[in-house]
Amino acid sequence: xxxxxxLVIGISLVPAAAIVGLLLIPLWVSVRVESEAGVSFGLRAxxxxxxxxxxxxxxxxxxxxxxVAVLAALFFGVPAAWIVERTNLPRKGLLFTxxxxxxxxxxxxxxxxxxxxxxxxIGLVNVALxxxxxxxxxxxxxxxxxxxxxxxxxGLAPLAFIMVAATFRSTNPELEEAAAAHGIGVIRVLVRVTxxxxxxxxxxxxxxxxxxxxxxxxxxxxxxLSNRVFTFSTFLYTQVHPQEGTPRYDLAAAFGVFVMAIAxxxxxxxxxxxxxxxxxxxxxxxxxxxxxxELKRSSVWFAWGFLGFYLVIGQLLPLLTLLWSSLLRYFQxxxxxxxxxxxxxxxxxxxWPHLFDGLWNTALLMIFVSTLVLLxxxxxxxxxxxxxxxxxxxxxxxxxxxxxxxGIIFALSAAYVALFLLRDFVPIYGTVFLLMAVYVLERTxxxxxMLNNALAQIHPELEEAGQVMGISLLRRMATILVPLLLPxxxxxxxxxxxxxxxxxxxxxxLVTPANVTLPMVIWGLWQTGSFARAAAAATMGLIxxxxxxxxxxxxxxxxxxxxxxx
Amino acid sequence: MIHIEKLNKSFSxxxxxxxxxxxxxxxxxxxxxxxxxxPSGSGKTTLLxxxxxxxxxxxxxxxxxxxxxxxxxxxxxxxxxxREIGMVFQSYAIWPHLxxxxxxxxxxxxxRRKPPKAQVRERVRQALxxxxxxxxxxxxxxxxxxxxxxxxxxxxxxxxxxxxxxxDEPLSNLDAxxxxxxxxxxxxxxxxxxxxVLYVTHDQVEAMVLADRIAVxxxxxxxxxxxxxxxxxxxxxxxxxxxxGSMNWLRxxxxxxxxxxxxxxxxxxxxxxxxxxxxxxxxxxxxxKIDSAAGGSANRLEATVSSSTFIxxxxxxxxxxxxxxxxxxxxxxxxxxxxxxxxxxxKESLVVFTDVSLD
Numbered sequence: 001x002x003x004x005x006x007l008v009i010g011i012s013l014v015p016a017a018a019i020v021g022l023l024l025i026p027l028w029v030s031v032r033v034e035s036e037a038g039v040s041f042g043l044r045a046x047x048x049x050x051x052x053x054x055x056x057x058x059x060x061x062x063x064x065x066x067x068v069a070v071l072a073a074l075f076f077g078v079p080a081a082w083i084v085e086r087t088n089l090p091r092k093g094l095l096f097t098x099x100x101x102x103x104x105x106x107x108x109x110x111x112x113x114x115x116x117x118x119x120x121x122i123g124l125v126n127v128a129l130x131x132x133x134x135x136x137x138x139x140x141x142x143x144x145x146x147x148x149x150x151x152x153x154x155g156l157a158p159l160a161f162i163m164v165a166a167t168f169r170s171t172n173p174e175l176e177e178a179a180a181a182h183g184i185g186v187i188r189v190l191v192r193v194t195x196x197x198x199x200x201x202x203x204x205x206x207x208x209x210x211x212x213x214x215x216x217x218x219x220x221x222x223x224x225l226s227n228r229v230f231t232f233s234t235f236l237y238t239q240v241h242p243q244e245g246t247p248r249y250d251l252a253a254a255f256g257v258f259v260m261a262i263a264x265x266x267x268x269x270x271x272x273x274x275x276x277x278x279x280x281x282x283x284x285x286x287x288x289x290x291x292x293x294e295l296k297r298s299s300v301w302f303a304w305g306f307l308g309f310y311l312v313i314g315q316l317l318p319l320l321t322l323l324w325s326s327l328l329r330y331f332q333x334x335x336x337x338x339x340x341x342x343x344x345x346x347x348x349x350x351x352w353p354h355l356f357d358g359l360w361n362t363a364l365l366m367i368f369v370s371t372l373v374l375l376x377x378x379x380x381x382x383x384x385x386x387x388x389x390x391x392x393x394x395x396x397x398x399x400x401x402x403x404x405x406x407g408i409i410f411a412l413s414a415a416y417v418a419l420f421l422l423r424d425f426v427p428i429y430g431t432v433f434l435l436m437a438v439y440v441l442e443r444t445x446x447x448x449x450m451l452n453n454a455l456a457q458i459h460p461e462l463e464e465a466g467q468v469m470g471i472s473l474l475r476r477m478a479t480i481l482v483p484l485l486l487p488x489x490x491x492x493x494x495x496x497x498x499x500x501x502x503x504x505x506x507x508x509x510l511v512t513p514a515n516v517t518l519p520m521v522i523w524g525l526w527q528t529g530s531f532a533r534a535a536a537a538a539t540m541g542l543i544x545x546x547x548x549x550x551x552x553x554x555x556x557x558x559x560x561x562x563x564x565x566x
Numbered sequence: 567m568i569h570i571e572k573l574n575k576s577f578s579x580x581x582x583x584x585x586x587x588x589x590x591x592x593x594x595x596x597x598x599x600x601x602x603x604x605p606s607g608s609g610k611t612t613l614l615x616x617x618x619x620x621x622x623x624x625x626x627x628x629x630x631x632x633x634x635x636x637x638x639x640x641x642x643x644x645x646x647x648x649r650e651i652g653m654v655f656q657s658y659a660i661w662p663h664l665x666x667x668x669x670x671x672x673x674x675x676x677x678r679r680k681p682p683k684a685q686v687r688e689r690v691r692q693a694l695x696x697x698x699x700x701x702x703x704x705x706x707x708x709x710x711x712x713x714x715x716x717x718x719x720x721x722x723x724x725x726x727x728x729x730x731x732x733x734d735e736p737l738s739n740l741d742a743x744x745x746x747x748x749x750x751x752x753x754x755x756x757x758x759x760x761x762x763v764l765y766v767t768h769d770q771v772e773a774m775v776l777a778d779r780i781a782v783x784x785x786x787x788x789x790x791x792x793x794x795x796x797x798x799x800x801x802x803x804x805x806x807x808x809x810x811g812s813m814n815w816l817r818x819x820x821x822x823x824x825x826x827x828x829x830x831x832x833x834x835x836x837x838x839x840x841x842x843x844x845x846x847x848x849x850x851x852x853x854x855k856i857d858s859a860a861g862g863s864a865n866r867l868e869a870t871v872s873s874s875t876f877i878x879x880x881x882x883x884x885x886x887x888x889x890x891x892x893x894x895x896x897x898x899x900x901x902x903x904x905x906x907x908x909x910x911x912x913k914e915s916l917v918v919f920t921d922v923s924l925d
Contacts, residue, residue, distance in 0.1 A: 003645075005645075388622075459657055459659065461655040461656070461657045461659035462659045462661060462662075464618075464620050464646070464653075464655065464659065465653065465655055465659035465661075465719075465722075466661075466672070466673070466676075466677075467619075467620065467645075467646040467647050468618050468619070468620070468646045468647070468649070468651055468652070468653040468732070469647075469652070469653075469672075469673030469677050469722070469723070469726055470647050470648070470650065470673060470677030470678035470679050470726065471647060471672070471673060471676045471677045471678075472647055472678070473647075475676045479672060479676050480661060480672075483663040484661075484662070484663055486663075
């Protein structure tokens, strides 16, 4: 009889095998040369790729884009983390909530807002600058690698904040108190003691964000594509969905393989630095009250000023601009005349049946993807953390891979598999099931990270007690582990649902009119130049999202453990 | 009830493989209270977990009752959930999301040993009554004190009517006074129920109070097994002797079958066999007699009292003979020996072992 343990291991191996398979596909596709004489294998795709200056420009753009994104994210995230963890700033809880919600605002919505604000020709700010100051030189071009990187960085700052705050929290404040007790001032303690202690943590966060920046699709797709500024992900997209000619899967795959190698290196660096940073972590488990720097009244104003500045430009301003634009036929600066022109015409002009199709599919995906991810992750995490199965660490690494590897590569592989390998047996292309499968694989990395942590917090004897009393593995999971993990599971479910809601990268390569998602409807309007209607659809999207965000805020007071966004 | 043969178990760690159990042979009779005693890292918990089925041994055989639970030769391993045992864990492992009642009931409703539904309630009540926790049935687990959790853990283990009860340092998280109280209760309860108990502890007093028989373990081996009196009075090695209370050790050289030249002079010992060369002679502090009027007996020595401590039910002296220091315990009385005294080392109280120390 098949034991329940073998059953759990068997089921967990399915996504692991699928992940490995999808990662090998680009390797295979990139060396496959199709010609009239038949199929052969060679490095032609790599040769084509690396003899084209456009590839190098794309690489350079990607480097600038992700570099600026990391700097911007850390510039806002690190001071915010210090203020929250190490000062007595009033109303800190509010900040945590705002930052977490900020992480969930879809990147492409903010990016659309920023286009309305800073587009070189039509952006509100640029128009205002040139009309009021007639300062042509002061125009800011958001449609540049650095500009897009800044927008991406604003979106990633909450992630930097959460990761670095965790580092601050786990760093023994007694080390700082010792310095303070010996008469060293606040600033010097910060520079000489605190920062060196948390530096590895900040570095780890930086590398983590760099990996995300490298793979980012939303912002470059919204801002860059129409202005012909490409980064890695959008380059891949245009190879598969070219405006003219046939799709070049081989070139896309070759570029994908190259970037996978870089992403692999970054992940390796991330884990090395992370291990380093744990050297300074508190391991006693003893509870303590961190020392808090007393802020003077002026400093409180300064701190909230800094945080408020971020919240306004990072979150509020682009979304308000989006709302404003959705109510106008064409862009105008806020003025009495503009207010008089406000109307719902864009909303009335929305392709509502299409929008509801997208909403329906997105809702289905949110429910099923979150549930499936948690079920699979529970199995995988149990094997990794609890079972003594051989090769369990390899399983853990495989489950982490979807985080390290850009999502667009997964989408590319999945599209290729569904279109060319599976079409005749399993006609999955163009169905919501294909999206579901790839989303699940992609999110398993997050699910297992979260459940590994949560499971490690549960004393193994709680489960063993059930085992020796004769309770089988599946029943132990149902009656002991799941109830004990419930807070983490609820939190994770909502988090994954929200990430699924905003997912655009994978959808961009796998969506057809038959399985359209809400973000794709919005982006589709944007791509065809219906900016005002896209803004209206985006506003509708935000409104649909509010109940889920509220649930997250209401149920999931506990924060998702470091890193949610991919 | 438990028969273990040639059991081996190793763990691989970063520092290399650690042999946790080496060629363990053990037999526990039905109805016996058997204690595994040893310092941390001696392998006693690993042995218990192998019996429970929570660890899979590398080789050997474990029989529980008439059933083979593990046999490397037959490639057989019965997992813990099928071994029909009860177990009390060091952390108690009380499920925090359930009440006291639900904790005891869960194995009865979800486990393999399900009684008919109608009986569950009564079985749980009965088990809780055994440990005097029936008034707390509806209390959520997180609201229990350490001692109460311990009792619920015991009730939960007993509710499944196990033939074999395993206990992993169940008292180590209780404070000293409570420990003594619970110790007595456990002993009374399991002897009334007549179940076999395998019990792990590092506390020699606890072991002696509870056990019918004790196995002393170190470095993954059983050094000696026997009843508490045998182990205390007739240890097979200096390690076992030392584990049961303090010992005075004297280095020496064998002169003949009954006489040893030690650092404090010639000492007569009971006849022993097959020991020659370097030996150590041991005597318990309470076996040394001070100023024994019954002179004339062997091993009478002159010593100087260098310190004396009164701890209520005992007096403890440090006595110097030459450069050697002996610890002596006596019943307190009015006399307080001072200065030079005579002490006597009765030869029937002496133990002799080959000196294996390297220095």
